[in-house]
Amino acid sequence: MLNIQKLIQKCKIEDVISRYTQLEYKNENNLKACCPFHHEKTPSFLVEIVEKYFICFGCGKKGNVINFVSEIEGISFEAAYNLLAIEHGLKVNTTHLQLLNEVNDYYKENILKSSSYLLSRKIYRDQWEHWELGYSGETFDLSNEFKLYTSELEELGLLNVKNKGTISEFYPAVLSNRITFPIFNHKTPVAFGGRTVSNDSIKYFNTKDNQFYSKMNSFYGLNHAQKSIKEKDQAIIVEGYIDVIRAHEHSYENTISSMGTSLTQIHVQKLKNLTKNVLLFFDRDLSGEEAIKRSCKFLIAYGFENIEIGLLPEGEDPDSFLLQKKKLEDAEIFPIKSLIKELYSKEEFLSIIKLSKDPFSINQDLLNLYKINIETLFKKDHQNLFNSERYVKINKYVQLSLFLDVFPDYYEFINEDEIDLLEEAKNDPVFIRLKINNFYKKIKQPNDVFNKLRK
Ligand SMILES: [Zn+2]
Numbered sequence: 001m002l003n004i005q006k007l008i009q010k011c012k013i014e015d016v017i018s019r020y021t022q023l024e025y026k027n028e029n030n031l032k033a034c035c036p037f038h039h040e041k042t043p044s045f046l047v048e049i050v051e052k053y054f055i056c057f058g059c060g061k062k063g064n065v066i067n068f069v070s071e072i073e074g075i076s077f078e079a080a081y082n083l084l085a086i087e088h089g090l091k092v093n094t095t096h097l098q099l100l101n102e103v104n105d106y107y108k109e110n111i112l113k114s115s116s117y118l119l120s121r122k123i124y125r126d127q128w129e130h131w132e133l134g135y136s137g138e139t140f141d142l143s144n145e146f147k148l149y150t151s152e153l154e155e156l157g158l159l160n161v162k163n164k165g166t167i168s169e170f171y172p173a174v175l176s177n178r179i180t181f182p183i184f185n186h187k188t189p190v191a192f193g194g195r196t197v198s199n200d201s202i203k204y205f206n207t208k209d210n211q212f213y214s215k216m217n218s219f220y221g222l223n224h225a226q227k228s229i230k231e232k233d234q235a236i237i238v239e240g241y242i243d244v245i246r247a248h249e250h251s252y253e254n255t256i257s258s259m260g261t262s263l264t265q266i267h268v269q270k271l272k273n274l275t276k277n278v279l280l281f282f283d284r285d286l287s288g289e290e291a292i293k294r295s296c297k298f299l300i301a302y303g304f305e306n307i308e309i310g311l312l313p314e315g316e317d318p319d320s321f322l323l324q325k326k327k328l329e330d331a332e333i334f335p336i337k338s339l340i341k342e343l344y345s346k347e348e349f350l351s352i353i354k355l356s357k358d359p360f361s362i363n364q365d366l367l368n369l370y371k372i373n374i375e376t377l378f379k380k381d382h383q384n385l386f387n388s389e390r391y392v393k394i395n396k397y398v399q400l401s402l403f404l405d406v407f408p409d410y411y412e413f414i415n416e417d418e419i420d421l422l423e424e425a426k427n428d429p430v431f432i433r434l435k436i437n438n439f440y441k442k443i444k445q446p447n448d449v450f451n452k453l454r455k
Contacts, residue, residue, distance in 0.1 A: 002081050002093055004066065010088045013052045013065040019186060019226055020072055021273040023047060036072060036273040037061045039302075039357040060423065073185070074266070079211045083185055096211070097188060099152055104189040106145055107134025107180040114179050117197045122323060127245055130224075132182050136175040136194055143170035157191070157207035174207055181241040183259075184223040185212060193220065193241055193259060204240070206259055216264045219256040219271075220244055226274060228253035234277040234306075236328070237263070237295075239288075243281070243318040250322050263295035265355075268302050277306040279333065281318050284311055293343050296336060301352050303361030307336040337365050346370050353377070397425045 014031055017023060023031040026046065035045035038059035045056045055062035061071065070080035082092045092098070111118075111128055114135040118128065127133070136142070143150065143159055150171060153159040159171045178194030183206075190213040193206045209215055219225075221244040229235045236255040238244060247255035258267055262282075271278070278299060282288035292309060299307050311332045312321050321331060336343075344352065349370050353359050359374045367374065400418055 002078070003085075003090060004064075004081065007066065007081065007085055007088065007090055008052055008064045010090065011052075011065045011084055013054065013068070014047050014049055016065050016084070017047055017054060017068055020270070021045075022230060034273070035059060035061070036270075039361070041358075041361070072270070073212075074214055074217050075212060083188055083190075083212060086188055087186060095149070096152055096156055099146070099149055100156060100189050100212075103142070103146070103153075103156075103158060104132060104134065104180075104182050104192075106142070107136060107182075107192075108132060110135040110137055113137075114197050117179065121242060121319075123242065123245060127249065130248075131245055132189070134180040134182070135197075136173060136178045136180050139172045139176045140170040141176070142173040156210050175205060178205065181220065183213065183218060183220055186223055188212075191215075191218070195241065204260060214266075215259065215261070217266045217270060218259070219267070220259050221248070221256040224248060225254055225256045229256075229274045233275050234279065235271060235275050236279045236281070238281045238318045239283060239291075240317060240319065246319040246322045247328070250326060250328075252328060255318075258295075262291035262293075263298055265298050268295075268298040268304075272302050272304065276304045278304060279308040279310055279328075281310045281312065281328075281331070283317065284314050296343065297352050297355070300336070300362060300366065301356040303356070303358060303363070305363065307363075309334050309336060309339060337363075337369065340366055340369060346372075397421055401425075 014023060017031075017033075021033040021036050023033045024043075026032040029049050031047040031049065032043040033045045033047075034040050034043050035056040035058055037045075037056060038061075040058050044058040045054065047054045053062065053064050054068055063071075066077060066080050066084060069075075069084060070077045073080065073083075075083075078093065082094050082097055085092045086097045086101075108128075111134050118124075118133070123133070137145075142153065146153060147170075150159060150161060154161040154171075158174055160174055161171050175192060175194035177198040177200065178196050181193040181195070182189035183191040183193060191207045191210065193204060195204055196202065206215065220241055225235070225244075225248075232254045234254055236247060236252055238247060238255055238257050239260060240257060241259075244255050244257045247253075258264075263271075280292060280295060282291045282295075296307060296309075310328065311334065312318070318328065322328065325331075340349075349366075349372070353362065353372070353374070356362060359377075362374070400422065
């Protein structure tokens with residue numbers, strides 16, 4: 001049985017939420033932030049410390065700490081409950097999380113079997129411990145060790161039950177003969193990456209998504225990096241596990257990895273709550289270039305301020321580079337501005353603008369390079385709308401939301417009709433665009449809006 005109330009009482013909601021955002025004190029009992037769930041420039045996301053809930057006056061999302069984790073991690077309420085419960089020493093309603101912990105311990109106990117490989121890569125014991133590295137054992141070892149949990153291990157993506165061994169009664173492990181890199185949700189391992197130490201042609205392999213983990217949404221190293229990302233207000237993004245470990249060793253503790261894929265929209269959405277400045281290191285080859293193109297698309301659309309691309313000499317990765325040079329600053333580092341035209345045609349850049357929830361947040365220098373003016377762009381789009389019936393409603397919405405952006409504290413004075421209007425408008429792209437357009441153009445003085453609304 002879930003013990004929801006007990007967990008909510010035991011959890012410090014502000015500590016959990018601050019793993020994902022930059023929270024600031026509004027007053028003694030309230031913290032505020034720009035909402036992690038929708039795009040905004042002034043904070044309308046509040047955390048109530050005593051009452052233990054969050055609410056966003058912009059998009060309407062609200063709830064307790066379990067709702068928050070479920071929403072931001074894209075996992076079920078029950079999975080979020082279990083993750084938080086295990087972290088807070090409460091009874092959980094699943095064997096899966098204990099099992100992930102036990103498997104991690106089992107891998108860690110085996111690490112000496114792969115120590116020669118690790119030492120050859122100059123990864124030493126203190127790093128094994130810090131990153132909880134381990135060794136997977138051979139094909140049937142895991143199945144043999146956890147005989148009673150075959151189906152759970154399969155659900156977690158650790159055993160391959162379809163391929164039962166012909167001689168053995170055991171099932172092959174998904175990771176075998178590999179160094180294991182646990183991927184954490186805060187302090188709980190939820191998935192694993194593996195680096196082969198035999199001659200497997202697939203060098204790196206990750207366990208598949210499970211109820212606690214989605215690759216599209218996760219960064220390797222974030223558990224150790226989030227504090228530094230917030231402090232330095234920058235994230236360094238690399239491709240590999242060992243790159244992350246090496247970077248942290250050299251005091252780049254704000255380094256994370258998207259585990260061999262380019263950044264997804266969900267990655268970027270998550271990252272923007274921690275910082276809007278990134279430095280990317282991808283391989284200097286065709287697939288690396290593709291990864292840069294795909295990743296930067298979202299970074300631009302989400303209004304990241306400083307996007308920098310680090311290029312290492314061919315054949316080098318951050319790990320090998322740091323072992324020689326000690327400093328990432330010795331790489332060639334380009335602001336995206338200087339590469340943008342090589343990356344995207346004007347047509348492609350326009351499609352990035354369409355991706356954006358707030359085109360006005362897109363870096364002006366980049367827009368200038370393509371001679372794009374956002375205001376004219378949207379005006380042309382919606383010219384006929386300005387005369388329509390709907391416009392009256394839209395105009396009211398624009399004024400209302402501008403008013404709230406300027407005076408978020410006055411939310412409580414809005415009447416029910418107005419709240420309905422905000423609700424109706426919130427997912428309508430035309431409303432949103434016109435809000436953006438009018439925000440900057442139509443209404444110049446916030447006080448005008450204030451007066452109009454209060455008349
Ligand atoms: Zn929101």
